[in-house]
Amino acid sequence: MSEQHKSNLSVIEQEAIAWIQKLASGHASADDIAGADRWRTQDAEHSKAYADAERVWERMSVIGRVKYGDDANFLGPLQEYGRRRAVMTRRAVLGAGVASIGAATIYGAMRPPLGLWPSLSEMRADFRTGTGEQRTIAFADDVEIALNTQTSLAVWPPTDTEDRIELVSGEAAFATLKRVSRTLAVFAADGKILSQSSRFEIRCTGGNNRVSVTCLEGQLRVESAARVAELKAGQRFSYEGSDVSAIDAVDPQAVSEWRRGIVTFHNTPLAEAVEEMNRYRPGRIILRGDALGRRLLSGRFRTDQMEQALVQIEYTFKSRVTRYPGGIVVLS
Template sequence: MKWIKRPAALWRACRHDSKMRFAAPAARHDTMKTPENHRDASREMLLQQAWQWLRVLHSGVASAEDARGFRQWVHASAAHQSAYQEAKRRWDRLKQPAGALLQSQADLVGAYEHGLRGRRAFLGAAASTAVVALVAVNYSPWGLWPTSSEWRADYRTGTGEQRAIDLGEHVHLTLNTRTNASPQVKGHEVVGLDLVSGEAAIELTLSGQPFFVRAGVGSAAAAYGQFEVRHVAQQVCVSCIAGEVHLSHPLGGKTLKANEQVIYDAVSVSRVNAVDPQVLSSWRRGLLVFKQTPLGDALDEINRYRPGRVVLVNAAARTKNVTGHFAIASLDLALIQLQHVFGLKARALPGGLLLLS
């Protein structure tokens, strides 16, 4: 399992692969040490770096290490600060067509600028503390930053990442993209998982003590077999792959058998429904499978696996159905295909925002 790597001395150019790794811009401090006739080129390079930093700060995976890197970069010289301010002015002009859709992102960048002006907050001497203050909230529009519960999770995966974990000899766990979870321990044994957000697949290789996954107000448990729990946007989906899964919920319990699932939230529980085994667990095979899925829902799912945000502003297209198999490693190609099929126009904006109209 490869994690996001952000070297402190030199930030490599960002690139995308099957792990969807995202790196911050270069942070060399000798950028402005150029001859007189190269000043224009140097300023253009700084502007490009400033744009990259703005994307990092809006990527949804910005960390305390990113904060330190940005602070080092922006305070390297007056030219760096000037380039950032110029990039931000252009950013503001470009985001106007998106209107309220970008308000949350504008607020986030404003927090960074406040720290820059006051040499306090998240860019000052208390940078790491301010980062915690910034992300330790219980509301995160579009998932731009972790909530307080997600920040405290023991297990975390970033955008496009998956992580395999062995919880004891007979419990195998696979975490999908943007997942935050913590093990539940009784004595010296891990007996369950608290799934704060995201998606987890659990494989129990030997029948024994029930292993539970708590998500929202409910809890799913099994003594053997395989099951998955998905906790996204305050809604939880429990799917049984093999064996039996028992759901506990304030409104009543349910029992699921292979290829069955149930969906619940804080105020309701669905009936037990059959699920297509070809769709179930497709993410573990590196695929997103849609069968008569509304385009709006399909794009919401794609957004979980790639940096930035795709926003569908064509209301008429939102309910049109999508059927197909899309490789998680090639979601930009999938977006091009969807644009062609539904006759959509794409407009790229700063911060990795893509408007489809």
């Protein structure tokens, strides 16, 4: 990384890049992995810097490999981009620093374009479910957590008053109804959810940092970068950096349908529906054509029978379905 790029990054951002580089080098030891986890779980600022560095690493390495080849060095193209823009945001500068490492070094350690294997953070999580898998775990003796498909949780060191865990990605339901003296703190992207006696669900999917928090019973406190929200049963709040939603009313039964093995689409753009289907189905469904992606899908399907959804899509939209080995399906 050039000195010019370093000067635009905070110390924490530089350290996050260094940890990602070490873990993706192929030479990381068990001590290195443990050290990265200790660094990442110090607080929300370290966790966010780590997630930002990893996310930019993954995206830029995929784009650069396709555009510039295996031996590409992305620093040149990004510097040219920087000259065309008068001002680069901090996130863009972070991307330049991370992306200056060659794609060949990183590619095997991150998520490929089709999303066929988990990212570094997901692979190093303490608890993880695979595609189509759901499981329930006990945490800190009196907390029950149900993990939906493709969900990763990382345990953080506890404090004097909090048991702490991070939703790295995916969707999970938490029950803390027996808690009295200690608080459960769940970190998700750049926010924090606090609970003592409640049932709630958190969702963070789709390859971005959009987090949706739903209170099913009791009360919750959600601390995001832009706002603190107090939730009661039947309320939902979403955040992504400084972008937050209003607190809206939801049907708790509908929110929790995944726990009964059901996924429902109601006038859902097909592009969004396909992304949800890919969470439950081995392989990958690839959608070709923006017009097709904007078509609206409605239906109620079992999560273990996504092939029925494909049949409905084929007949409803008169689309062409082409199947390839490994569960790859192209809709056009």
